[in-house]
Amino acid sequence: MQWMNLSEQTVYENRWFSVNLADVALPNGQRLDHFLIRMRPVAVATAVNAADEVLLLWRHRFITGSWGWELAAGVVEDGEEIEAAAAREMEEETGWRPGPLRHLLTVEPSNGLTDARHHLYWAESARYTGHPEDDFESARRAWVPLNRVPGMIARGEVPAANMAAGLLMLHNLRLG
DSSP states (O other): OOOEEEEEEEEEEOSSEEEEEEEEEOTTSOEEEEEEEEEOOEEEEEEBOTTSEEEEEEEEETTTTEEEEEOEEEEOOTTOOHHHHHHHHHHHHHSEEESSOEEEEEEOTTTTTBOOOEEEEEESOEEEOSSOTTGGGOSEEEEEEGGGHHHHHHTTSSOOHHHHHHHHHHHHHHHO
């Protein structure tokens, strides 16, 4: 039942992703053209404080026209370690530098269309370093009680699947 990618050509490319067209052979011998998006790895980070509150960003996504809670995230730069990218993104977007990061999970948010992998990390502490450098990324940043997370996800307040998965995993690890 394995699909085979016989060849692939780039249709469009920029620094963040490429759109490719693949010649795919199905198990029954049929062939089809399949578009796919090749992406750089994404690093995601948050912290949970002593009061079991998780650091979140309230932001708007113009593509879907939706508001929601998210974790700090961004692409891994060339030559950068994923964990270091997660720490950098958290500090740039929240103004909080995480303590030692722990890997939470890695997800493939849309593996029928893209090869994107999102690597989520968390820390048990964070130190405020000042107003976030990338404050345009979110309307606000807040420490939210971790016990509220499942309800927030159920109400659609955390619309991104990768963020919901990470927050549910974190909730289970800390409070489960």
